[in-house]
Amino acid sequence: MELKQIEKISDDHFNELVKLRRHFHMNPELSFKEVHTPAYIASYLHDLGLEVQEGVGGRGVVGRLIIDPNLPTVALRADFDALPIHDQKDVPYRSTVPGVMHACGHDAHTSVIMTAARILSENKDSLKGNVVFIFQHAEEVDPGGAIQMIADGCLDGVDAIFGQHVSTSLDIGTIGYIKGTATGIPDDFTVKIKGKGGHASKPDGAIDPLAAALSFCHQMQYAVTRKSSPMEPVVLSITMFNGGHQHNVIPDEVEVGGTIRTFNHETQEVMIRELKKCLEGLVTMTGVSYELDYMKGYPPVVNNHEKTDIVIQASAEVSTVDQVKELQPSLGGEDFSYYLQRVPGTFYFTGVRNSNFRADYPHHHGMFDIDEKGLVNALSVMLRAVCIYFDGEAVK
Numbered sequence: 123m124e125l126k127q128i129e130k131i132s133d134d135h136f137n138e139l140v141k142l143r144r145h146f147h148m149n150p151e152l153s154f155k156e157v158h159t160p161a162y163i164a165s166y167l168h169d170l171g172l173e174v175q176e177g178v179g180g181r182g183v184v185g186r187l188i189i190d191p192n193l194p195t196v197a198l199r200a201d202f203d204a205l206p207i208h209d210q211k212d213v214p215y216r217s218t219v220p221g222v223m224h225a226c227g228h229d230a231h232t233s234v235i236m237t238a239a240r241i242l243s244e245n246k247d248s249l250k251g252n253v254v255f256i257f258q259h260a261e262e263v264d265p266g267g268a269i270q271m272i273a274d275g276c277l278d279g280v281d282a283i284f285g286q287h288v289s290t291s292l293d294i295g296t297i298g299y300i301k302g303t304a305t306g307i308p309d310d311f312t313v314k315i316k317g318k319g320g321h322a323s324k325p326d327g328a329i330d331p332l333a334a335a336l337s338f339c340h341q342m343q344y345a346v347t348r349k350s351s352p353m354e355p356v357v358l359s360i361t362m363f364n365g366g367h368q369h370n371v372i373p374d375e376v377e378v379g380g381t382i383r384t385f386n387h388e389t390q391e392v393m394i395r396e397l398k399k400c401l402e403g404l405v406t407m408t409g410v411s412y413e414l415d416y417m418k419g420y421p422p423v424v425n426n427h428e429k430t431d432i433v434i435q436a437s438a439e440v441s442t443v444d445q446v447k448e449l450q451p452s453l454g455g456e457d458f459s460y461y462l463q464r465v466p467g468t469f470y471f472t473g474v475r476n477s478n479f480r481a482d483y484p485h486h487h488g489m490f491d492i493d494e495k496g497l498v499n500a501l502s503v504m505l506r507a508v509c510i511y512f513d514g515e516a517v518k
Contacts, residue, residue, distance in 0.1 A: 123248050123509055125439055131245075132502040135237050139497040142233035144215035150204030150222045150229070153260035153267075156181045159202050159232075163257050166236055170243045172255070179270030181259035187243055188252045194515040195252040196508055197276075197283040199461065200235035201228045201261035210488035211480075225490040227288035230474070232257060234286070234500045241505060250512035254280055256461075264310070264417055266457035272464060281515075282429055283467035284507055285458045286500055290482055292473030294496045295444035297437035297503055299470045300451055301430050306355075307390050308419035308455030312362070312379040313338070313401065316411045319374040328372045332365055334410045335376040338400060339363075345396035350389055357383040357453050358393070383453040385422060423459040426466035432514070433470050436506035442499055472500040 123131075151159050160176065160183045167174045167185035175184045207225045209217035217223040224230075239255045256276050260267035277283070292298050315335045320328030339360050350356045358380065365376030382397070384390045394416065401412050437446040449471065458469045474496035475482050483489040 123245055123505065125506060128505045128509070129441060129502055131241055132498050132505065135241065135501065136498055138240070139233050139237050139501065140494050142236055143229050143494060143497065146202065146229035146232055147215050147224050148218050150217050150219055150224050152206060152222055153203040153263035154181070156203055156259045160257065160259065163202070163232065163236065167239060167255065170240055172239065172243060178276055179259075179267055179272070179274040182267055182271040182274070182276065183257040184271070184276050185239055185255040186252070187239070187246060187255070189246060189249050190252070191279070193251040194281045194512065195254060195279050196511050197254040197256050197280045197461070197465070198235050198238060198504060198508070199256040199258060199283060199285040199458065200231040201258045201267070202232045203228060203260050203262050203267075205262055205486060207486065207488050211491055213491070223488070223490075225487060226262070226485045227474070227492060228261065230288045230492055230497060230500070231286065234497055234504060237501055238504055242508070250516050253508065261457055264419060266420060266460070268457040268460040272460055277461065277464050280465050282511060283461050283465050284429070284433070284504060285461070285467070285469045286504060287456070287469065287471050288474045288492055288496060288500065289471040290475045290484060290490070290492065292447070292471060293475050294473050294493045295442065295499065296447055296473035297433070297443050297445070297470060297499065298447045298449040298473070299430050299433055299468070300449050301425055301427050303385060303422050303424050304451050304469060305423040305456045305459065306383045306385050306451070306453035307387070307422055308453070309382045309390065310379070310417045310419065311382065311397065312377065312415045314413040315376045315378065315404070316413070317374060317409070320372045322370040322372055325372060329409045330372050331376040331410055332373065334404050334408045335363065335365065335378050337408075338378060338404060341400045341403070342397065345393065345400065349396045350392050354389045355385060355453065356389060356393060357381070383455070385451065385453070390418070420455045420457045421459045421463070423456050423469050424462055425468040426462070429466055429468040429511075430470070432507050432510050433468055433503065436503050436510055440499065440502045440506060442502065472496055472503070
């Protein structure tokens, strides 16, 4: 397909993009509990005449547009799980499921790749290769759907892969890219600090887990600033602190949880070691005991330079893209990393921020929304990247 044709077709499909996105936004499903979403996607792909596999890796869906097995094959990936967040927006397409919403843009990702599947299948005679459409469940929760889908064969025969994420950190009209390492390792931990409860007026007769837990939180910040290299970014956030239920009672147990995020495995291991040393020190100093549940997160997303250049070229050529911007790596986690460990590809960002539409709240916020005009840019860049990739493979 020619560039002008891509731009016109993408614009012509704006209403479909919005219809799909709003359907998913109104009907969100949590990670590993997706039922209606994959069924809806599979039905859509069947209607396009694609080869469709359901239940891939558990709840994933894969559609295959095979022109010629001897030609190169590119995969396009979207994720479709939602988050346990209540939708606070007052809009017609507000989530109909209390306490669950698409607060990260996965509804947008899915609508873009579904529409791309329609356009590419309707223009398959002009394609110079095969396309695999990967619709992934459970990106938000470890162990994630990617590794399960890969084990179930979603990348069989795939030579390259592209994925994109909408971003309210970028204005509409902006495409962001990162060469090399793009995301961090998002580890989570929960520790139960156990003491001996008692009356608040007689703390000497108790073993206070609250005091120990507070000390733990402070000491871990010391580990960040004094035990890890100042040249290697580390984020430690304590996000849960639960214990006690009455003013005059020292509780038996306190639960503390949070996340540690790093860019490399060496720094990750330093922080794990320091966390355990901190807890052992509390045992010696205060007499508490503990139970630690430490969950290592996804590996970093490492983008292939050549495939990133394809996205840069595609973005620069699309007339509705105003800016192509190199971004700094983020300590957010993303299991697109598993695909990139198997085949070369890239993961980039599409701007959907527009304060005039209140589409400027951060991801994972109850007011999260997007300027849906950004979906056209997401679609156009993705389609153009596919064509550039095939053209490049044809001359090799």
